[in-house]
Amino acid sequence: MTDTAKGPLAGIKVLELGTLIAGPFCARMLAEFGADVIKIESPDGGDPIRQWRVLKDGTSLWWSVQARNKKSLTLNLKDKRAQDIARRLALDADIIIENYRPGVLEKWQLGYDQLKALNPATIMVRLSGYGQTGPMKDLPGFGAIGESMGGLRYVSGHADRPPVRVGISIGDSVAAMHGVIGAMMALRHRDVSGGRWNGKQGDDCIAGQGQMVDVALYESVFNLMESLVPEFDHAGVVRERTGGALPGIVPSNTYTTGDGENIVIAGNGDAIFKRLMLAIDRADLAADPQLVRNDGRVPRTAEIDGAIQAWCATQTIDSALAVLQGADVPVGKIYSVRNMMRDPQFLARQMFEQHAFADGTPVKLPAISPKLSATPGVTRWLGPALGAHNDEVLQQLGYDDAAIAQLRTDGVI
Known part of the structure; x- marks a missing residue:
């Protein structure tokens, strides 16, 4: 039974292998609704977003939101011992989320096919610039590139000026939401086709069918582009930049x-x-x-x-x-954000949460969306310190204090 006090995804285990925006935002949404998310970070500084934009005591304020409710485990994945730890966590996870370039996980024996051979119920959400196939799959692709290739940049701005960007990393965030949708559909299919893997092999293996959720940033943006394709295919119309107007819909x-x-x-x-x-x-x-x-x-x-x-x-x-x-x-x-934080509608809908940093300094965070009437999301803790959950996670895998200390000395964690 789902513990409604902990969220609709209570009991769902998620392993996050990603940095910056798309993969972490995907995992963040699952964590906000109760999933147990373990985020693997490099011991050498962790996720780069920790140092992005406005900082407090050397850590990004964005981090407090992007990593809320997650457990931070540091692993140097170039070390085979770290790869083994990650593999054990992956095989026990319901959902794995990653946004490395295609092929990187395979080098570490953590690719989808490699894990699926051990656990047929593996669900892996793979977020990348161009997807896992095609001639561009190995190229680096950030959200800005996805917004450009997916068509959003071309139609943004005024006709007599170069295209402009939306003032946030919307390509990454849209891809993350596609990842969440794909993960939930894959989880539903796994459960109706047999359920969670029991950890056994051969005839004793009882598991539903897992699958890979292949999310390309440019395709996620492209998916939002309304009637762009049929208008061009049928009528030869190329939608152009129209400033603040919505073309063809007046006024x-x-x-x-x-x-x-x-x-x-x-x-x-x-x-x-x-x-x-x-x-x-x-x-x-x-x-x-x-x-x-x-x-x-x-x-x-x-x-x-x-x-x-x-x-x-x-x-x-x-x-x-x-x-x-x-x-x-x-x-x-x-x-502007100043308007939002004073607005009666935002306040009536409780769209801001009051929290405090470890030193007691108060901070407001955006509340969790969407709002579920029976099992709403909740912020259990802010984005954690780097490696804050190393001991907890490794002890659950059977490592004793001496073994953990040795991994730390050797730079594995």
Whole structure:
């Protein structure tokens, strides 16, 4: 039975073999909902994200979120003793998550086929730039490259300027979420096809069917690109950069109010468009038969956007929000983190958690999403110190204090 107090994934063992963003974010989401995640890190500094962006006492504030609820085990995987420890953990895990370049784990005898031969229920989530096959599989591929190849960068920005990036590592994060989805589907299949491996071989082996979840960063981004392919294949249309507007869906754009604030207005539903035009005193456009449906509005995008912008210029951000929300038009200001942390909606939804570092310094973290009514996610501890769980994990594998001390002396952990 699942312990609902510990989360829906309580009892699920996860081994994380990855660094930076995609693999660790995938494992983080499983840890947030109760999975027992052991993160393997190099003894020489650990995951590089520990030193990224804003630091506290030499450790990234990002780390407190990215590694929450995980156990840190240091292993020098170039050492065969470390490889043996990792293999034992992998064979006992329900899910293995890795984001090395294809072929690296195979050198250490930790590849999917090598583990599957020992444990047929092995589920391995493999996140890489280009996937495990194809002519580009061995090339390094970070999220920025996946965003570019997957089509997101091409459509981001203004038509008269070079493409821009979203201000976060969205390619990695989208790939991580695809990894979580794939892991959950693979776990479901394993369980209905026989269940967890009993650790035995031959006729005594009772196990469901495991599988590899092959996640390519560029494909994860590509999966978000809506109607890009059929539009080009059928109509020869290449979607281009359109700034703050949503192309072919009118009106949906960013406008500037008289006090210099930016406001997003999405009046693209047919009934919503009419309410919007009446709210901005453009009854003529609301009654125009050509503008009743979106396909009629698209040729007149500039006219419609001009009318909305002219009205916004006469309003403050607060007055514009009040008028349009009163007319039941989807509208919103563009939030910075400062706006978020003061906003009644964020606060009502409890989207911030109060915690403290080891020295007692308070810190807020983003709350866990999605919100499950019966088995919500929980932060049990912040991202741990490097190797904080070495003794605990190794003792569970049968190593005594002397053996652990020797591994530490030899640089294995």
